[in-house]
Amino acid sequence: xxxxxxxxxxxxxxxxxxxxxxxxxxxxxxxxxxxxxxxxxxxxxxxxxxxxxxxxxxxxxxxxxxxxxxxxxxxxxxxxxxxxxxxxxxxxxxxxxxxxxxxxxxxxxxxxxxxxxxxxxxxxxxxxxxxxxxxxxxxxxxxxxxxxxxxxxxxxxxxxxxxxxxxxxxxxxxxxxxxxxxxxxxxxxxxxxxxxxxxxxxxxxxxxxxxxxxxxxxxxxxxxxxxxxxxxxxxxxxxxxxxxxxxxxxxx
Amino acid sequence: xxxxxxxxxxxxxxxxxxxxxxxxxxxxxxxxxxxxxxxxxxxxxxxxxxxxxxxxxxxxxxxxxxxxxxxxxxxxxxxxxxxxxxxxxxxxxxxxxxxxxxxxxxxxxxxxxxxxxxxxxxxxxxxxxxxxxxxxxxxxxxxxxxxxxxxxxxxxxxxxxxxxxxxxxxxxxxxxxxxxxxxxxxxxxxxxxxxxxxxxxxxxxxxxxxxxxxxxxxxxxxxxxxxxxxxxxxxxxxxxxxxxxxxxxxxx
Numbered sequence: 001x002x003x004x005x006x007x008x009x010x011x012x013x014x015x016x017x018x019x020x021x022x023x024x025x026x027x028x029x030x031x032x033x034x035x036x037x038x039x040x041x042x043x044x045x046x047x048x049x050x051x052x053x054x055x056x057x058x059x060x061x062x063x064x065x066x067x068x069x070x071x072x073x074x075x076x077x078x079x080x081x082x083x084x085x086x087x088x089x090x091x092x093x094x095x096x097x098x099x100x101x102x103x104x105x106x107x108x109x110x111x112x113x114x115x116x117x118x119x120x121x122x123x124x125x126x127x128x129x130x131x132x133x134x135x136x137x138x139x140x141x142x143x144x145x146x147x148x149x150x151x152x153x154x155x156x157x158x159x160x161x162x163x164x165x166x167x168x169x170x171x172x173x174x175x176x177x178x179x180x181x182x183x184x185x186x187x188x189x190x191x192x193x194x195x196x197x198x199x200x201x202x203x204x205x206x207x208x209x210x211x212x213x214x215x216x217x218x219x220x221x222x223x224x225x226x227x228x229x230x231x232x233x234x235x236x237x238x239x240x241x242x243x244x245x246x247x248x249x250x251x252x
Numbered sequence: 253x254x255x256x257x258x259x260x261x262x263x264x265x266x267x268x269x270x271x272x273x274x275x276x277x278x279x280x281x282x283x284x285x286x287x288x289x290x291x292x293x294x295x296x297x298x299x300x301x302x303x304x305x306x307x308x309x310x311x312x313x314x315x316x317x318x319x320x321x322x323x324x325x326x327x328x329x330x331x332x333x334x335x336x337x338x339x340x341x342x343x344x345x346x347x348x349x350x351x352x353x354x355x356x357x358x359x360x361x362x363x364x365x366x367x368x369x370x371x372x373x374x375x376x377x378x379x380x381x382x383x384x385x386x387x388x389x390x391x392x393x394x395x396x397x398x399x400x401x402x403x404x405x406x407x408x409x410x411x412x413x414x415x416x417x418x419x420x421x422x423x424x425x426x427x428x429x430x431x432x433x434x435x436x437x438x439x440x441x442x443x444x445x446x447x448x449x450x451x452x453x454x455x456x457x458x459x460x461x462x463x464x465x466x467x468x469x470x471x472x473x474x475x476x477x478x479x480x481x482x483x484x485x486x487x488x489x490x491x492x493x494x495x496x497x498x499x500x501x502x503x504x
Contacts, residue, residue: 011374056375080372088372120332120340122263123308123496127375244375 001067002094004075005101006031008060011086013126013241018051018060020044027051027087031062034082038075040066048101048248049108050160052195054240056127058090059109059247061101101248107171108192109247112185112201112238113178128182129201129242135208137183140175143204144185146218147173155220156200157193166193173200186246201238253319254346256327257353258283260312263338265378265493270303270312272296279303279339283314286334290327292318300353300500301360302412304447306492308379310342311361311499313353353500359423360444361499364437364453364490365430380434381453381494387460389435392427395456396437398470399425407472408452409445418445425452438498453490 008027016024020032032045048061068075072092079089115124116134124130147170154166172188185201207214260279268276272284284297300313320327324344331341367376368386376382399422406418424440437453459466 009374011378058375076371085372085377086374088374090371119328119342120337122261122338122340123310123379125337126263126378 001065003063003065003097003099004068004092005095005099006062006064006079006092007090008062009058009088009090010056010060011126012051012054012056014086015053017053017055018047018049018057027057027060028062030084030087031064031089034079035064035066037082038066038068038078040064046101048105049192049245051243051245052240055243055245056241057245060245061105061248063095063099063101065097104250105191105248106251107188107190107249108245109172109186109188109249110192110197111244111246112187112197112242113182113244114185114201114205114238114242115179115182117181124182126241127244129239131205131209133209134181135183135205136210137175137177137208139210139214140183140204140208143207143214143217144173144175144187146221147187147200151221153193153196153221156203157196160191160194168192168196175204188249195237197243198237198240201242202236205238206236253317255315255317255349255351256320256344257347257351258314258316258331258344259342260314261310261340261342262308262312263378264303264306264308266338267305269305269307270299270301270309279309279312280314282336282339283316283341286331287316287318289334290318290320290330292316298353300357301444301497303495303497304492307495307497308493309497312497313357313500315347315351315353317349356502357443357500358503359440359442359501360497361424361438361440361501362444362449363496363498364439364449365434365494365496366437366453366457366490367431367434369433376434378493379496381491383457383461385461386433387435387457388462389427389429389460391462391466392435392456392460395459395466395469396425396427396439398473399439399452403473405445405448405473408455409448412443412446420444420448427456440501447489449495450489450492453494454488457490458488 010027016026018027020026020028042065046063051057076092113128114131115128116131118132150169152166153168159166168189168191170189175183175185178184187197206212262279267279270279272278272280294317298315303309328344365380366383367380368383370384402421404418405420411418420441420443422441427435427437430436439449458464
């Protein structure tokens, strides 16, 4: 028996999120179904964290204990032949038996894609948020700055555990232009609150559309102001389909 | 009553092609359904050409005769509110009553996207062909050259009408790199034979993978050689989901 670390990519459109739920099609459910056919008898695989319904991934990390007597590349091939088209194991390796994809992670990187257009765009909207009226992109770039560093993000989400803290450290938060009207937000933090990235994106876009002042973002990060700003902030979420979990980083 | 020229975009994944077919979900069928709700009573809209099941479009052109007493922008909004999420009218305008999207077109431009990877990629494969073993991209760029100009393309497809000719003029045929492992073929011609672009892409990729010699492409375009090469050419089609009808050009 060995513990395997698996790097997963999925198109989240047709999954009810990553975590197993009875009667729903989930990433965990599909992966456990495939593993079971290869002799896996565990109760539950481990995931680095939960992604919501509709959120995509290119670098979700899972762990599973498996008796496998052939090569790693054989296992990769066997698993992928059993998984559906919208879920793939990109890589795998045997790791220390104590490896935990969530507790051992030192940071996570997410990417959020958007484009500014007045009309629907069927070829892009599966993986990006269509924003209109257009965002002022110079404002967008400035809007990301206040997030950098260690802050109380309680205005941006709930803890992932009942009594969890709300202080997080953001190492990277930057917008880059990826096409004529396309922008991409890349954000890396030690961990994220529930729906934190989608709230961060929503608020930045509201600022870049002139709906709120950019200063609101900086003020919303002050611990004492969180409760106040929670009621002031536009209470919205950028849609799930623009979000992708890109990478989970571990101490090597 | 006025004739309207409509520019359509669609994600072809869930359409059985562009042309109306009884009992199938098609682009024409969905568009006619929406137009009917706005008072359209014609027998059939006109399309610039047929796209196969799974082929996408950002610039398909349609024409429909409609009694509409409000503004063009009102019509655009009304139509799009009635169309499904994977089909949009990007623009429309009233045109000459004799305008025909197919017969008046002077050229068509298609784009074919591919990427070279050994493993599935759920976030890219909806709109691009995953090629493996990887194509030698220097060969790919050279492989497009012989197509330029006027040739008998009978080795690359069937005429779109029973006794139609097979000579076509290609004004543009070029590969460009659009990402680390991503390539895009853009091809413009006065008209295309049935499935011509997908056969062109398949043969070029076969050449770039070293499965056939690049010279075969040039020789396949000689009229007298067509019959011979038809049996020699790898008899394959690049998959529909990598192909997008980008634009149909008209004399202005």
